[in-house]
Amino acid sequence: MKKLTFKGGTHPPHSKKATEKLALEKANAPKVVVIPMQQHIGAPCDPIVAVGDEVKVGQKIGEAKGFVSVPVHSSVSGKVTAIEPRMYSGGTKVTCVVIESDMQDTIHESVKTKGSLEALSSDDIKNIIKEAGIVGMGGATFPTHVKLAPPPEKNVDTVILNGAECEPYLTADHRLMLENPEDVVYGLQAFMKALNVSKGYIGIEDNKLDAIEIMQKAAEGKAGIEVVALHAKYPQGAEKQLIYACTNREVPSGGLPADARVVVNNVGTAAAVAKAIKTGMPLVERIVTITGQGIKNPKNLLVKIGTNFREVIEQCGGFNGNPQKIIAGGPMMGIAQFHMDIPVIKGTSGILVLSEQEARLPESSSCIRCGKCVEVCPINLMPASLSAHAMLDNFDQAESLHAMDCIECGSCSFVCPAKRPLVESIRLAKREIVAKRKKAQAKQ
Amino acid sequence: MENSRFLVSSSPHIRSGESTRRIMMDVAIALLPALFSGIWFFGLRALWLTIVAVGFAVVSEIAMQKIMKRPVTVKDFSAVVTGMLIAFNVPATLPLWMVAIGAIFAIVIVKQCFGGVGHNFVNPALAARAMLLASWPVDMTSWVTPGADAVSTATPLGLIKGAEAANQVLPGVWDLFVGNIGGCIGETSALALLIGGLYLIYRKVISYRIPVVYIATVGILALVFSGFNFAYVPYHIFAGGLLLGAIFMATDYSSSPMTAKGQIIFAIGCGFLTSVIRFFGGYPEGVSYSILLMNIATPLIDRFTLPRKFGEVKKSA
Numbered sequence: 001m002k003k004l005t006f007k008g009g010t011h012p013p014h015s016k017k018a019t020e021k022l023a024l025e026k027a028n029a030p031k032v033v034v035i036p037m038q039q040h041i042g043a044p045c046d047p048i049v050a051v052g053d054e055v056k057v058g059q060k061i062g063e064a065k066g067f068v069s070v071p072v073h074s075s076v077s078g079k080v081t082a083i084e085p086r087m088y089s090g091g092t093k094v095t096c097v098v099i100e101s102d103m104q105d106t107i108h109e110s111v112k113t114k115g116s117l118e119a120l121s122s123d124d125i126k127n128i129i130k131e132a133g134i135v136g137m138g139g140a141t142f143p144t145h146v147k148l149a150p151p152p153e154k155n156v157d158t159v160i161l162n163g164a165e166c167e168p169y170l171t172a173d174h175r176l177m178l179e180n181p182e183d184v185v186y187g188l189q190a191f192m193k194a195l196n197v198s199k200g201y202i203g204i205e206d207n208k209l210d211a212i213e214i215m216q217k218a219a220e221g222k223a224g225i226e227v228v229a230l231h232a233k234y235p236q237g238a239e240k241q242l243i244y245a246c247t248n249r250e251v252p253s254g255g256l257p258a259d260a261r262v263v264v265n266n267v268g269t270a271a272a273v274a275k276a277i278k279t280g281m282p283l284v285e286r287i288v289t290i291t292g293q294g295i296k297n298p299k300n301l302l303v304k305i306g307t308n309f310r311e312v313i314e315q316c317g318g319f320n321g322n323p324q325k326i327i328a329g330g331p332m333m334g335i336a337q338f339h340m341d342i343p344v345i346k347g348t349s350g351i352l353v354l355s356e357q358e359a360r361l362p363e364s365s366s367c368i369r370c371g372k373c374v375e376v377c378p379i380n381l382m383p384a385s386l387s388a389h390a391m392l393d394n395f396d397q398a399e400s401l402h403a404m405d406c407i408e409c410g411s412c413s414f415v416c417p418a419k420r421p422l423v424e425s426i427r428l429a430k431r432e433i434v435a436k437r438k439k440a441q442a443k444q
Numbered sequence: 445m446e447n448s449r450f451l452v453s454s455s456p457h458i459r460s461g462e463s464t465r466r467i468m469m470d471v472a473i474a475l476l477p478a479l480f481s482g483i484w485f486f487g488l489r490a491l492w493l494t495i496v497a498v499g500f501a502v503v504s505e506i507a508m509q510k511i512m513k514r515p516v517t518v519k520d521f522s523a524v525v526t527g528m529l530i531a532f533n534v535p536a537t538l539p540l541w542m543v544a545i546g547a548i549f550a551i552v553i554v555k556q557c558f559g560g561v562g563h564n565f566v567n568p569a570l571a572a573r574a575m576l577l578a579s580w581p582v583d584m585t586s587w588v589t590p591g592a593d594a595v596s597t598a599t600p601l602g603l604i605k606g607a608e609a610a611n612q613v614l615p616g617v618w619d620l621f622v623g624n625i626g627g628c629i630g631e632t633s634a635l636a637l638l639i640g641g642l643y644l645i646y647r648k649v650i651s652y653r654i655p656v657v658y659i660a661t662v663g664i665l666a667l668v669f670s671g672f673n674f675a676y677v678p679y680h681i682f683a684g685g686l687l688l689g690a691i692f693m694a695t696d697y698s699s700s701p702m703t704a705k706g707q708i709i710f711a712i713g714c715g716f717l718t719s720v721i722r723f724f725g726g727y728p729e730g731v732s733y734s735i736l737l738m739n740i741a742t743p744l745i746d747r748f749t750l751p752r753k754f755g756e757v758k759k760s761a
Contacts, residue, residue, distance in 0.1 A: 007754075012458060168458065240754065253755035325451045336452040358458070359451050365517065368464055368562040371702035380751040382702065402753050410456035417462040418562075424454040 004203075004245040005231035008378040010411045012168050012234055012332065014207055018298040019171040019291050024179055026302045027288075028315055029103055033076050033306025035061065036088045037095045039345040040135040041142045042068035047097050053080045056108035058281050060131075061097050070133045070143045074108075075284035075304035076101035089328035089335055089342050096343070099306070111280045117190055120277070125194040132276035133283045133346070137268035138162060138173075138237065139329050141347035144269055148194045150258035159191045160246050163204040163211065163267040164230055164237030167330025170350045172287040173267050175300045177204070177211040180271055181218035183278075187270025188225060190277060195263060198224045201246045202267070207232040234332060235409040239264050241378050253405050268349075283346055290316045294323025294353030303344045309351055310340040325359035327352040332410045362419040373412035373422055379405050383412035383422040390429035395436065398429040406430065464561070468521035470649045474640035475528050475692065481623050481633035485590035486536035490629045496540045498527030500547035508556040522561045526550050529569035532630020532688060533732070534576065537586050546572035566739040567696045570689075570732045577732075587626035597626040600683035602728040604676070620682040627684065634682040641691035650695040653707045654714075658690040661715025669723040686718065689731035699739035706742075706749035713738045 038044035045062030049055055055074040062072035074097075082098040114120065114128050130145035150156050161184065165173040177184060188200045202219065204212045206229045219225045230236050230245050240251045242264060249260040257264050272283050284305050291298035296317025303312055309326065313319070327334040328348055344351075373383035381402055389397040403426055412422040482490040505523040509516045530546045550568035558564050577584045589597045603614050615625045623633025631637070644650045659681060666680035667673075680686070694700060694714050701710050714734045721730025 010460075012460070244754075250755050253753060255755065323450075325453075325457065327455075327457055331458040332456045334455060334457065336450070336455070336457065338450060338452055340450075352457075354457065361451075361453055362459055365464055365520065366560055366562040368467070368522075369697040369700075369702055370467065371697070372462070374702045374751070375704075379754040381753060382746075382750065384702065385746075401750070405753055405755065408455075414456050414458065415460050415462060417460075417464050417467055419459060419463070421454070423456070427454065 004228055005233055005236065006241040006244045006378055008376050008380065008411070009233040009235060009241070010376045010415050012414055014232070015168045015331075016171050016174070016207070019289050019300050020174055022171075022175070022298070022300055024175050024287060024300050024302055027304070027307065027312060029101065029105070030076065030304055030307040030311055031101055031103070032081075032308075033074075033099050033101065033304060034086055034096045034308070034343040035072060035074065035099065035306040036086070036343065036345055037062045037072060037097065039072065039141060039305070039347065040070050041140065042066065042070075044094065045069065045072050047083050047095065049080050049083075049097060051080050051083055054078070055080060055099060056106045058111040058284060059108040060110070060282075064130070068143055068146050070130060070135055070145070071282075072097075073133055073282040073284050074099055075306050077104050077106040078102040087338070087342050089337060089345060089348060091335060111282075113280050114277045117186070117193060117277060120193070122194050122196055125190050125277070128276055129194070129273055131282070132272070134269060134272050134276060135283070135346050136266055137272060137286060137346060137349070138266035139333070139347045139349050141345075144265060144273070147263050147265065148191065150195075150256075150263065154258040154261060156195055156258055156261050156263055157197050158199045158201065158247060158262045159188060159195060159197055160242060160262055160264045161188050161200070161202040161267050161270050162237050162239075162242055162264055163202055163208075163215070164242060165208070166205060166232070166234045166237040167332055167334070167350070168234075169291050169352050170289045170330045171291075171300055172289045172349050174208050174211055176268055176271055176287055177208070177215050181214050183271040183274035184215065184267045185218045185222055185225065186274035186278070187265075187272070189222065190273050191263065191265060191270065192224065200225045202227045203230050203242050203246050204228070205230050205232040205236055234411060235378060235407070238378065238407055238409055240407065253402070286344070286346060286348065288312065288344055288348055289350040290353075291350065292323070292353040293355035293358055294320055294325075296320045305345060306343045308340070309337070309342050309344065312344060312351060313340060313353065319353065321355055323353045323359070324356045325354040327354065332414065333408065364419045364421060367418055367420055370417060372415045372417065376411040376415050378409060378411065379407060381406060383426065384420075386429065387420060387422045387425040390425040395429050395432040398426070399433050403429045404433060464520045464522070467649050468525050470644065470647045471525045471692070472521060472528060474643045474649075475525070475532070475630070477636035477639045478532060478630045478633060478688070479528070481636040482532065482536070482629040485623055485632055486588070486629060489536045490531075492540065493534065493536065493538065493543050493629060494528060494531040497531035497543045497547045498524050500544040501527030501530070501551050504548045504551040505556065508552050509560075512556065514560070517561060520561060523551060526555065526568045529630070529692060530572050533569060533573040533628050533685070534584065535587055535627075536629050537588055538583055542576060542580055542583060546576045549575050562698045564698050565742075566736050567693050567699050570693055570736050570739075573732050574736060589626055590624050590632070599627050599728060600625055600679055601722065604679050604683075614679070617678045617682070620678060625683060628688075631685040631688040634687050637687040637691055641687070644691070644695075650691075651704075651707065653704060654695050654700060654711045655690040657708050657711035658694055658715045659686060661712050662686055662718050665715065665719035669719060680719070680722065684729050685731040689735055690714070693731075694735050694738070699742055701742050701745045701749065703746060703749045703751055705751070706745040709745050709749065710738050710742065713741065
């Protein structure tokens, strides 16, 4: 079996031991769920329920506005008690529908099987995926049906499922592949049918040999599907790096995967699609890895969307010591949270709680020009130079050094011996460049 | 669960265990074999010179940072490395006060005046060597034979060039390799320097690119410029400051390019200039000046060797 990879990258400690062997558990049913109307990239939803309404599991409560948007569904049955702006893991307030559960989990009438995959047309599949509110579950939360509708001139010929899970600590995708490989393969078949392509890859890092084996078995005899072992190296699961590893194609600068004739989806997304087709249940729960030194009993939990972080953490035995940092997602690209009173959403792949020691921010010193950031950058940028320009507000210079190509994987900051805020400052430069471009557009 | 406010920062939330201090300590460790061989061949004087150079480098860094009201960063070990390299670049007979002046010059003028670690545009130790050579040319080129009964001698490169007294015989290649020859403290033993170099590559402090390409360029040009006389090659590689320069000086982070392509261009340039100076210039040795010249070219090299970014391909790839 050949092992595929990309150029650059780094090797943060995997830190997956705490949860990789732990079977999925169903989280306790929450008494109250807070469901944000925006859990995806794109236009937020309009709530279509009112305070006092009774809702059921799988019932649509937020209607998508526009093409790049997906509806939102209730994850419990019960009564809507509030519709108001609340904090969510994106770091801002969004309109949320608060539902008090009746603990009955009564399923809504609309939830019923969509029949067999063979009987469904490409458009049927895309429509089911959209109506089920499915988004990229690796954390990016881009609406999946949009990815499945590339312009025909792109000639997409390949679907890749991302099972790399290159973020340290996280084991949600790993457990999913071990425990439900059939749904992952089924989802991939649905993607291939929706896109009318015959080639599908499932890319998995070779620190998950058991998952590779099980997925290979599940994919046996399925036409066009190949499970590939990827060298365990961060950021192997980054879209462009994954595409390069599997197909040897480079996504052109500023382009989308479709420009390399590929569509990439997370394995979790594929499983959600399988569920939506087989049972009709929209995306109302997801696997979350709750881990880190600051957690007493790390776990992989199946959590209903809208469940409070605090409740989930309590089910894992609560805090270990006096943790200082809570991250939605993994340690390389996850978002640090002010407090615990935020809901699990479609993109919450992990809740990482870091101890005081792990959370301590190292003091940065002068760049010594060692070039390690240049070596690890998977896009071949010069992070040290980019960052130097960004920190002096020379955003035009940063732009000419291709700041906009940065995928913000954080490898540069991770390796920097001087602990400089490299990706952090490049991120800032990108915002400024985007703002400037918008301004220039507005003037025209 | 009493804690209700948490630390928020931009990702990534974990950092590698690498640090500037660790890197500089590795360089200091890698220099130890060369220090031991220097003491072995030139006696305790080599150690005294090293201690004085390191001491003055460290003290002048502290003093200068205090004067400039900047944070004192002497704990990062970079001044120690500079001090060691200065001592390694002088003959064992040099008066102690001269090496002290070299250390002060390197730290105060070349390093701190230009912004401290990472901002020196040339290698501080080499700049100090050039300054000492220009100021006290006789003391800086008074070579002695290794051993207790040290008598004055010429360096092998001096001999091969015929610039100095020709009544001495060239040392054999084995003496050349282990360091039983006249020269600066740190440059005499090729073996010790290679051990240090391998350690640095193993620890991923430096890449093999600059040393290997630099040494190979000098080896090839020695062959070409000598009219394909193979006897020249070992002398040009193992004698003189080439190994010390290629492994420890040309790889100085701040004054060498950051890109792989840039490092190769830089190393070829160093090798070319070294050979030209050795064969056609007035000096028997050219490592310091060639590295200093290439140091100055580094910003230009970096600018013109921007790596091809991922995705810079034709749409139909």
